[in-house]
Structures are given as C-alpha cells and as structure tokens.
Amino acid sequence: MTAVLEISGLRKTYRGRKGVRKALDGFDMVVEAGQVHGFLGPNGSGKTTTLRTLLGLIKPNDGRMTILGQEVPRHLPQVAGLVGAIVESPQFFGNFSAETTLSLLADAGGVNPHRVPAVLELVGLRDRAKDRVKTYSLGMKQRLAVASALLKEPKLLILDEPANGLDPGGIREMRTLMADLAASGMTVLLSSHILGEIQLICDSVTIISAGRRVAAGSVSEVLASHTSATVKVRLEPGVDLPGAVAILRAAGAVIPSLEKDHFTVGNATNPAQITKLLAEKQIYVSELTPVSADLEDVFLKLTGTAPVDGANRQVDQVAAETQGGWGQ
Numbered sequence: 001m002t003a004v005l006e007i008s009g010l011r012k013t014y015r016g017r018k019g020v021r022k023a024l025d026g027f028d029m030v031v032e033a034g035q036v037h038g039f040l041g042p043n044g045s046g047k048t049t050t051l052r053t054l055l056g057l058i059k060p061n062d063g064r065m066t067i068l069g070q071e072v073p074r075h076l077p078q079v080a081g082l083v084g085a086i087v088e089s090p091q092f093f094g095n096f097s098a099e100t101t102l103s104l105l106a107d108a109g110g111v112n113p114h115r116v117p118a119v120l121e122l123v124g125l126r127d128r129a130k131d132r133v134k135t136y137s138l139g140m141k142q143r144l145a146v147a148s149a150l151l152k153e154p155k156l157l158i159l160d161e162p163a164n165g166l167d168p169g170g171i172r173e174m175r176t177l178m179a180d181l182a183a184s185g186m187t188v189l190l191s192s193h194i195l196g197e198i199q200l201i202c203d204s205v206t207i208i209s210a211g212r213r214v215a216a217g218s219v220s221e222v223l224a225s226h227t228s229a230t231v232k233v234r235l236e237p238g239v240d241l242p243g244a245v246a247i248l249r250a251a252g253a254v255i256p257s258l259e260k261d262h263f264t265v266g267n268a269t270n271p272a273q274i275t276k277l278l279a280e281k282q283i284y285v286s287e288l289t290p291v292s293a294d295l296e297d298v299f300l301k302l303t304g305t306a307p308v309d310g311a312n313r314q315v316d317q318v319a320a321e322t323q324g325g326w327g328q
C-alpha cells in the first residue's frame with residue numbers, strides 16, 4: 001500500500017503565560033491509500049494542531065510531512081486541489097441555501113457546477129437544498145460542510161469531528177458515506193471523540209496523547225496489542241466466591257470486579273494459574289472467558305484519561321497506568 005499522508009517528527013511549541021507548551025512533541029502518522037483512518041486523542045492532545053499544520057495554517061518548529069508524496073507545506077499549492085478538509089466549523093451565510101452556497105464555492109474553485117447536485121445527494125441534503133442555511137439544524141450544517149469539502153472530488157478528505165452534533169441516524173449515515181467514499185478510492189482522515197464510531201468506521205487508527213503517537217495500526221491490531229489480560233471467572237454454583245477471590249488475591253491476582261455470580265481477574269497473563277490455584281483448594285471453575293477490550297478501554301489506558309474516583313481530572317493531566325502480569 002502507498003501512503004497518502006506521512007508525518008514524522010512533527011514539533012510545534014507555543015509560548016504562553018506559563019512558558020513553552022509542546023503541542024506536538026515529535027508526532028508521527030502514516031495514512032495508507034483508500035483507508036478511513038481515525039485520529040484519536042483527548043482534549044488538548046494536538047489533533048487540531050496537527051491538521052492545521054498539515055494544511056499550512058500553522059508553521060511547525062520541526063518535522064517532515066508529505067501529502068500524496070509531495071512535501072508540504074512547500075508543495076501545498078500542487079496538492080491543495082486534491083485535498084478536501086474541514087478543520088474548523090465553516091461559517092456559512094445563513095440567508096443562502098445549500099445549493100447557492102455550493103454553487104458559489106464551485107464557481108470560486110473552478111469546479112464543474114454538475115458536482116453541486118451530486119454532493120448534495122451524497123450528503124443527504126437533496127430535499128432541503130433550496131432552504132436557507134439558517135433554518136438548518138447543526139447536523140445539516142455539518143453535512144453541508146462535508147458537501148463543500150467533496151466538491152472538488154478530493155483524493156484525501158480530512159474531517160475534524162464530522163459527527164459532532166449529528167443524531168444517531170445522522171452518525172450512521174455519515175458512517176455509510178465514509179465507507180462509500182473509501183470504496184470509491186478516496187482516503188479519509190477522521191478525527192473524532194466518538195470511539196465506538198471510529199471502531200465501526202475506520203480501517204486504521206492513530207492515537208495521540210500529549211503531542212506524541214501512542215498507538216497506530218489497523219483497529220484490530222491496536223485492540224489486540226493493547227487488550228489487557230482480563231478474564232471473567234465463574235465457579236460452580238454454591239461456591240464461596242469471596243473465599244475464592246481471597247485465595248487468588250493472596251497469590252497476587254488483581255480482581256477489578258466481584259459480582260454475585262462471577263468475578264474478573266485483571267492481570268491473568270496465565271489463566272491456567274487460576275484453575276490450578278482454585279482446584280488445589282477443591283474449588284472448580286465452570287467458566288473462564290477472556291474479556292476483550294474495546295477502543296474506549298485502549299484509549300483511556302494509553303492516554304491516561306480514565307476517570308479517577310473522587311477526582312476531577314484536569315485537561316493536560318494524564319495518569320500513567322501500569323499493569324504487570326501475574327501467575328507467570
């Protein structure tokens with residue numbers, strides 16, 4: 001596969017009241033052709049700074065970026081026509097209809113006017129195309145923004161939070177739209193906080209935390225390599241569950257949850273050890289199942305942004321989570 005987008009060692013610092021802030025601290029990203037690539041990170045981790053830098057809106061301090069093989073920002077004029085982007089919520093004139101807005105944009109950008117009805121159809125605004133934009137819902141304005149980015153039939157589409165403000169039906173339609181665009185050969189880079197959506201829509205993902213890449217790869221690879229060794233344990237009916245938990249805890253097991261009829265072991269890198277330890281005390285396991293992580297678990301773990309009981313986590317505050325194995 002060829003990379004449509006490559007970023008390596010990107011650095012951007014801002015000077016502020018409290019001195020220098022590293023918004024990007026040697027960030028790397030690769031997006032392969034024809035993929036829908038998710039760009040994930042907590043608030044303030046550097047996503048918008050990355051996208052703005054890529055589009056030549058911010059000057060980086062260091063690093064290398066290429067779009068479609070061309071080094072940017074130096075060759076941005078050569079590739080600008082092949083990139084559609086919505087990085088900041090675009091402002092549309094409320095008294096114009098979507099059709100007029102897109103026709104004006106097509107005209108200004110030298111785009112064939114036939115693209116206007118085509119993109120209106122694609123984003124699902126056909127039936128409201130003649131209504132004034134000020135009568136649109138947030139989600140409809142979002143669709144219009146996507147339509148404007150699609151006008152010039154870009155090879156790379158960059159969308160910052162495209163599902164913002166969309167209802168579940170709208171999110172599902174956006175998902176179908178992304179899949180259709182990717183199937184037509186377009187590469188889509190999508191930043192989002194809706195992790196379930198990223199998991200459903202994206203082929204691959206980059207996770208950023210504090211200006212650095214903390215994970216990258218296909219969604220399944222990222223999930224597999226960061227799935228914690230958690231197993232769910234069910235015992236024969238009538239067995240003293242807290243007693244069994246105490247035996248395992250004494251041997252070093254971490255038990256994140258104890259329910260009425262089962263418990264979980266969070267550091268079960270060797271699950272056989274659980275059955276062995278309990279069987280030695282004549283306690284028999286009736287079910288032992290791995291608990292698979294979803295993207296939200298991986299995200300919270302890698303970015304250190306899981307909620308902490310009784311604390312209000314502050315922006316920029318990350319908690320490093322370390323979890324050792326047990327029973328090796």
Ligand SMILES: Nc1ncnc2c1ncn2[C@@H]1O[C@H](COP(=O)(O)OP(=O)(O)OP(=O)(O)O)[C@@H](O)[C@H]1O
Pocket residue numbers: 014015016021022023041042043044045046047048049050
């Ligand atoms: N113009 C600026 N001046 C100073 N600091 C800035 C500026 N723009 C961004 N930053 C800082 O850089 C860091 C990264 O910000 P950025 O907007 O890229 O994050 P983000 O991942 O897009 O966050 P969010 O998900 O909240 O939109 C933050 O700490 C932010 O405060």
